[in-house]
Amino acid sequence: MKDDKPKVQFIAIADDFAGQRIDNFLRARLKNVPKSMIYRILRKGEVRVNKKRIKPEYKLQEGDLVRVPPVTLPEKEAAAPVSTKLDKVAELENCIIYEDEHMLILNKPSGTAVHGGSGLKFGAIEALRALRPDARFLELVHRIDRDTSGILLIAKKRSALRKLQEQFRQKTVQKYYFALVMGQWPKECRKVTAPLLKNEVNSIVRVNPNGKASDTRFKVLESFTEATLVQASPVTGRTHQIRVHCQYTGHPIAWDDRYGDPRFDAYTKTAGLSRLFLHAANIQFEHPHSGEKVEINAPMDAMLNRTLEALRQR
Template sequence: MSEIRTKVQFVDIDDDMAGQRVDNFLRNFLKSIPKSMVYRILRKGEVRVNKKRVKAEYKLQAGDMVRIPPVTLEEKAEEVAPSTKLNKVAELENMVIYEDDHMLILNKPSGTAVHGGSGLKFGAIEALRALRPQARFLELVHRIDRDTSGILLVAKKRSALRHLQAQFREKTVKKFYFALVMGQWKSSCKVVNAPLLKNEVNSIVRVNPNGKLSETRFKIIEKFADATLVQASPITGRTHQIRVHTQYVGHPIAWDDRYGDRRFDAYTGKLGLDRLFLHAANIKFIHPATEEWMEINAPMEAKLERTLEGLRKQSS
């Protein structure tokens, strides 16, 4: 591990950077230093905005000039950007299904985490930054599980990030997933309202009256002899929500290693399935610049389509 001492930096705040707290700006700008150091240099007055001391909660305005003092950064091997020659990184370039000046939308493969951490050297966002070194700003708008495939929104401007995340908070974004579940889903089961509580030790989520209110809406897409393809639309955004709600009503998702049923996995495995059958297939939201509604569809990978085709043959 080596250290780098930076020089004094002066940053002009533009419209896209404006509106954020200065402490959050510094934590993003100085990614390699601990949070405690950010607050220390603010408290000691070493950070200046327009030549004046500011508090952590100061909100930056367009036209502000921020002075960032010299700091010592630690270079860690695990923080090196992933090589763009790695197959998993390179394939993400082909998974971009929409892009403009404000955002890009990825059809994330199953097995790829959205970001590094917990023993993972990199995730989708780190890979995209390696593929787009010229991009000044790339941030996740939301998250989906590592084993879930499908739509992932990435903001290319801070203003777009704020706009899109506000839509998620206000629950105006409409998200639709495809899930292959065990057994015959009842047509009368259109909504599951069941509070969810996450175990912070092992991250397992359970239905619990002391948990957070959680709602998922379901629609049958196709019935098979011993399985059902359903469309799931989460109204709330809890961890593992769709996976736990399907399990709760007795229809776990195929190849769910936490909430699934091994008998169902063995059954679908004979058709070539070896991954969680949960795919973020469709999203509707307001474009952060044009203010017009957008609808994006992400196709399922061939392995999922082949599994459905196999089920159709068995059911005919």
């Protein structure tokens, strides 16, 4: 009788995967397995590299031998294919603002997660794979928050993913966000360097002297009666960095459900806003194939533009 039970896999890491975190490697290989289960088998030591336990942030090296345990999903947890008939999925095809044979760039809508997990059936990357079933390789280069809109890079080749992620690690990628913050942002406040510590239980991030060094540059773009439109450029890439740094200065971002101020949300609601006003508007980096400088701009959606116009009229 044929044995269909999953078996232990031993995978030798080729040069193409060198530098990739083990958790991201497993998530790409075990596509239907919930993220929580992947971190569970890592925690338990069921995943081994060169016969040793490793942490989720371990970066693979060429020649590593990875032991992947058999993973069996209960039927109710088995992931159903992402339907391309869903409006939210079909919409993503129209959100592509740049594409060539090495990568594509989305102007991601607010409310769309970059990947599935934590109760979400799918995210932008799963939707793109469903829309392009013949694509041999589609992987996230980086991440942005679910409620943040704007630029999201997707690699179409393993070589492009490695080169782009290396630029992020070397901090040579320049990213600029637009944020509407409460009150009058002082023009002399051009840099916030407060260290950030993430609570692994609830994912809330706070300024803490024991946290990781974090650096965000700010520039005032436009001032209103009770609000300021700022440009924020994160030098480091910590979770919720811009949102927490804005809160720390006393100028939280509009409609931030974790770090915001309900009074400011009520004020901007009268201007037509009902979502987080944080938008990844501009990115500059070297093309992973040609090495030429690439600059991409992503326009804000209609709601953000209408909100600014309403505030100007006040």
